[in-house]
Amino acid sequence: MTARAGTVVGMPDPRTGPAAPLTSQPTAQDEVVGICRDLIRFDTSNYGDGSGPGERAAAEHVMGLLTEVGLDPELFESEPGRSSVVVRLEGEDSSRPALVLHGHLDVVPARADDWTVDPFAAEETDGLVWGRGAVDMKDMDAMILAVVRQMVREGRRPARDVVVAMFADEEAGGTYGARWAVDHRPDLFEGATEAISEVGGFSVDVGGRRAYLLQTAEKGLSWLRLVADGRAGHGSQVNRDNAVTHLADAVARIGRHPWPVQLTPTVHALLQGVADLTGLPFDGEDPSSVDALVTALGPAGKFVGATLRHTTNPTQLTAGYKANVIPGSAEATVDGRFLPGLEDEFVSTVAHLAGEHVRLERIHHDVALEAPFSGSLVDAMVDSLLAEDPEATVLPYTLSGGTDNKSLSRLGITGYGFAPLRLPDDLDFAGMFHGVDERVPTDALRFGTRVLDRLLRSC
Numbered sequence: 001m002t003a004r005a006g007t008v009v010g011m012p013d014p015r016t017g018p019a020a021p022l023t024s025q026p027t028a029q030d031e032v033v034g035i036c037r038d039l040i041r042f043d044t045s046n047y048g049d050g051s052g053p054g055e056r057a058a059a060e061h062v063m064g065l066l067t068e069v070g071l072d073p074e075l076f077e078s079e080p081g082r083s084s085v086v087v088r089l090e091g092e093d094s095s096r097p098a099l100v101l102h103g104h105l106d107v108v109p110a111r112a113d114d115w116t117v118d119p120f121a122a123e124e125t126d127g128l129v130w131g132r133g134a135v136d137m138k139d140m141d142a143m144i145l146a147v148v149r150q151m152v153r154e155g156r157r158p159a160r161d162v163v164v165a166m167f168a169d170e171e172a173g174g175t176y177g178a179r180w181a182v183d184h185r186p187d188l189f190e191g192a193t194e195a196i197s198e199v200g201g202f203s204v205d206v207g208g209r210r211a212y213l214l215q216t217a218e219k220g221l222s223w224l225r226l227v228a229d230g231r232a233g234h235g236s237q238v239n240r241d242n243a244v245t246h247l248a249d250a251v252a253r254i255g256r257h258p259w260p261v262q263l264t265p266t267v268h269a270l271l272q273g274v275a276d277l278t279g280l281p282f283d284g285e286d287p288s289s290v291d292a293l294v295t296a297l298g299p300a301g302k303f304v305g306a307t308l309r310h311t312t313n314p315t316q317l318t319a320g321y322k323a324n325v326i327p328g329s330a331e332a333t334v335d336g337r338f339l340p341g342l343e344d345e346f347v348s349t350v351a352h353l354a355g356e357h358v359r360l361e362r363i364h365h366d367v368a369l370e371a372p373f374s375g376s377l378v379d380a381m382v383d384s385l386l387a388e389d390p391e392a393t394v395l396p397y398t399l400s401g402g403t404d405n406k407s408l409s410r411l412g413i414t415g416y417g418f419a420p421l422r423l424p425d426d427l428d429f430a431g432m433f434h435g436v437d438e439r440v441p442t443d444a445l446r447f448g449t450r451v452l453d454r455l456l457r458s459c
Contacts (some may be wrong), residue, residue: 025153028146028449033129033442035065036142037122039105040131046106048172054081055105055168062105062166065145069152073164074188078180082168086181086188089148091160098161099377099459100195100413102404103141104170104177107133114436130439135432137198139440140419141166143448147456150449158456163192170404173221173364178404182411194377195408199399199433200417201385201451203392204300205425207278210392212385213300214378215417217266217398218405219307220343220368222336225361226250226354232328239326244319246357247330251314253353254334259309261290264340266370266398267307273395302430306400310346312336312353333363337400340370366406370398371414380459381418384451389422401433420451 042058059075062085066073073087083105088098110119110132117123119132129139148164151157165188167177174180181188200215228250230243263271263284274293275282283289290308294301312334319330338346354360372378373396382394405415421444423429432438 025150028143028150028453029446031149032142032146032445032449033124035145036129036134036139036440036445037124037131039138039141040122040129040133041120042105043120044106045109045132046169046171047109050079052106052109054083056081056083058105059083059085059166059168062141062145065149069149071148071152076181076185078168078176078184082176084168084177084181085166087164088188089151089158089162089164091158091162093159094161096160097193098163098189098191099158100163100165100189100192100408101144101456102163102165102167102178102195102197102408103137103144104167104198104404105138105141106169106171106177107136107138108171108434110436110438116437119438124442127442128439129442129445130437132438134438134440135429136434136438137419139421139445139448140198143419143445143452146449147452150453151456156457159459161191162456163189167404173366173402174404174407178407182407186411189408189411189413192411192413195405195413195415196381196418197403197405197415198417198419199401199403200397201381201420201448202429203389203421203423204297206274206296206298209277210389210422211273211277212389212392212394212420213270213397214373214381214394215399216373216378216396217264217340217370218368218402218417219337219339219398219400220346221364221366221402221406222338222346222350223363223365224334224336224350225363226254226332226334226358227361228330228358230326230328230330230357233326235324235326237326242326243328243330244326246355247317247319247332250354250358251317251332251334253355254312254350255314257312257349257353259311261287261308262339262342263290263308264370264398266340266373266396267304269373270304270395270397273393277393298425299428299430303400304397306337307339307398310336310338310342310349311400312350338368340368340398343368366402367409369405369409369415371416377416377459380455381416384454384458385420387454388447388451418455420448421445422447
């Protein structure tokens with residue numbers, strides 16, 4: 001249902017724009033830290049079961065930021081409180097295919113007792129903004145909003161039409177956010193062929209050289225429920241058809257399976273780039289060579305190491321109701337992630353590992369993505385980064401998780417991860433995602449606004 005009527009429109013006419021002189025207007029760099037902190041203060045925790053607070057309050061705040069500068073965004077809801085915001089900016093050349101610039105407003109939950117600070121207080125200390133969502137992904141949301149506000153105030157248009165979207169529910173697969181919008185409001189993305197979102201464009205130290213990892217691929221997602229049925233009975237009796245035993249065997253086989261290393265084109269290109277920067281040898285058939293290159297990426301190796309192979313991690317177990325009663329069924333869940341182009345192999349292998357006594361039920365399944373590290377958009381992203389950091393290099397990489405680009409791919413939209421951040425070498429950025437004490441440098445936020453502004457001017 002639509003919570004606010006509104007037409008998705010272009011930029012205000014610069015001839016009738018703000019009366020105040022441009023010199024008196026705040027810039028994106030002036031605003032981005034404050035916007036980020038304000039967004040973090042909205043608890044938009046997504047528990048995946050519909051019990052969270054939802055995104056409505058944060059979405060209304062985004063609406064205010066956009067309408068304040070003269071835009072007419074639309075807020076819509078898939079369910080009460082599950083709110084997303086979309087606005088279309090008219091470009092200098094609207095005949096070109098449009099670009100989707102999107103973020104998500106929800107965050108994973110945070111237990112305050114585990115944190116050094118209140119995860120929703122958005123404290124700014126020692127040049128860092130702390131809080132849940134600081135890197136996933138209210139930092140990028142803030143950069144997008146700050147840059148858009150600056151462009152509108154200055155009467156500038158992007159190079160082509162840009163659809164700005166702030167989605168609900170990304171942390172649970174996008175069912176109530178991007179997926180709902182794609183299925184029910186495809187008109188919002190009319191003419192769009194490419195998209196930019198989170199978890200790419202951040203810097204890493206590679207052998208003393210700064211490199212930015214531009215996300216061109218992401219693994220597929222397969223959340224599975226394993227169900228074992230057996231013969232219920234007294235715990236003292238011999239039972240050859242024990243559901244818990246069947247399940248435990250399957251969980252152990254799946255969790256311990258030694259998935260082989262398989263280097264997809266994006267991973268191969270990344271490792272070759274790391275080898276070129278470090279002088280380390282690269283032999284895709286030699287596990288020690290591959291491991292050394294992943295290690296050379298420092299904390300970012302947490303992301304990259306999980307993209308060398310499929311993964312299947314058991315995450316939950318449920319069975320029984322009394323110590324001396326053998327239950328008639330038992331269940332487990334597995335978080336599976338498969339490599340681009342190898343979905344069928346993954347599915348068949350997991351089914352074989354589960355065995356004859358266990359059936360598999362899909363909780364959530366979504367595609368793997370892989371886009372070329374080439375073309376005019378990639379060139380523009382690379383050029384925008386290097387204009388701000390000329391001595392750096394840019395490499396492609398695969399994300400081990402997933403983004404809302406999966407949903408947009410259903411409309412034929414090619415997605416990239418590009419949330420540009422120049423980070424301190426000793427910051428464990430990968431460890432911040434869904435971790436405790438999540439934080440982002442304020443200088444990195446300002447850097448990102450400069451890069452995004454350059455990109456929208458040129459792409």
